[in-house]
Amino acid sequence: MKRILIVDDAATVRMYHRNILESAGYSVDEAMNGIEAIEKALQEAFDLYIVDVNMPKLDGYGFLRELRGENISQVPAIMVSTEAAENDQTAAYRAGANGYLVKPVKPVQLLTHVRLLIGETI
Amino acid sequence: MAFIKKQAQPSTEQTQSTPETRDCQSLLKQLSSSDSTERRWAARDLVECPECANALMQRLKIETENSVREVILTTLTRMGDPVAIAGMVDCLRSEDAALRNEVVEAMKQLPLEVAPMMLGLLADPDPDVRIFAVNVLESLCHPEVESWLISVITDDAHVNVCATAVDLLGEVGSSNAIQTLEQLKARFSEEPYIQFAADLALRRINEN
Numbered sequence: 001m002k003r004i005l006i007v008d009d010a011a012t013v014r015m016y017h018r019n020i021l022e023s024a025g026y027s028v029d030e031a032m033n034g035i036e037a038i039e040k041a042l043q044e045a046f047d048l049y050i051v052d053v054n055m056p057k058l059d060g061y062g063f064l065r066e067l068r069g070e071n072i073s074q075v076p077a078i079m080v081s082t083e084a085a086e087n088d089q090t091a092a093y094r095a096g097a098n099g100y101l102v103k104p105v106k107p108v109q110l111l112t113h114v115r116l117l118i119g120e121t122i
Numbered sequence: 123m124a125f126i127k128k129q130a131q132p133s134t135e136q137t138q139s140t141p142e143t144r145d146c147q148s149l150l151k152q153l154s155s156s157d158s159t160e161r162r163w164a165a166r167d168l169v170e171c172p173e174c175a176n177a178l179m180q181r182l183k184i185e186t187e188n189s190v191r192e193v194i195l196t197t198l199t200r201m202g203d204p205v206a207i208a209g210m211v212d213c214l215r216s217e218d219a220a221l222r223n224e225v226v227e228a229m230k231q232l233p234l235e236v237a238p239m240m241l242g243l244l245a246d247p248d249p250d251v252r253i254f255a256v257n258v259l260e261s262l263c264h265p266e267v268e269s270w271l272i273s274v275i276t277d278d279a280h281v282n283v284c285a286t287a288v289d290l291l292g293e294v295g296s297s298n299a300i301q302t303l304e305q306l307k308a309r310f311s312e313e314p315y316i317q318f319a320a321d322l323a324l325r326r327i328n329e330n
Contacts, residue, residue: 010289012292012322013315015318015322054222054223054254054257055223056223062220103282103285104282104314106313106314
């Protein structure tokens with residue numbers, strides 16, 4: 001079973017994403033900010049990260065830069081943000097994201113991106 | 123110009139590096155030093171110089187060293203004056219995500235100072251600022267929080283502003299919010315997240 005880490009400071013968003021992903025057969029873990037996510041990434045392997053931009057302590061960009069820069073993990077990451085502007089998406093890809101979704105995310109959007117990035121059939 | 127007296131029991135680091143007295147003008151100069159340690163100390167000691175709040179804000183916008191940014195925000199929070207608060211609000215519009223998040227956390231520490239500005243922030247033309255304003259409300263122990271959130275989900279046209287408000291309303295809302303939550307579900311009937319978050323909020327309110 002593929003493992004996915006959801007990184008978001010909003011508990012409701014984490015629950016929403018968890019429901020969608022678990023219903024589709026994925027195993028899910030959660031982190032409330034970038035620092036907690038780094039700790040989890042150091043301790044266990046995930047197949048994908050779903051990362052919010054705005055979080056206290058360490059934001060999504062900071063998390064991805066650390067994850068990639070320190071070579072903690074190179075597995076795919078989807079950044080999720082309320083901001084749809086092109087420069088926000090560019091910043092996400094520069095930080096190390098492999099996908100970008102604008103909130104509020106619909107289940108089909110999330111699952112399509114997840115399956116594509118994990119390398120499963122859509 | 124205020125003078126800052128040396129503390130009665132200085133740390134070893136202070137004893138080694140700081141002069142006996144440091145006036146606001148010299149602290150301002152050190153705030154632009156190439157040495158981050160000097161900048162950090164200057165930012166800390168400028169708490170005694172409220173007239174320098176604007177200079178601290180300007181430094182915050184260009185400061186790249188996290189530890190210095192943290193101290194600047196702590197100092198501004200301790201100052202808590204209108205210039206400092208206005209400067210923090212200005213930073214909510216920054217392109218720098220880390221700075222925005224640090225400012226939100228700092229504003230949460232200033233409920234009394236931030237509360238009078240909240241209606242303006244919740245009506246800001248920029249939806250991102252309105253979202254950050256709702257995030258600040260999370261820790262603002264103020265009697266108007268629920269009514270502000272109800273107004274947001276009633277009037278705000280932006281789905282993500284409403285989504286952020288619903289999350290919080292699930293935690294602080296009372297039966298006063300039930301009808302508005304039902305109306306929100308109808309207004310965004312095509313948005314699965316709003317349906318999920320509003321149902322969760324309604325369930326929590328009904329349980330309490």
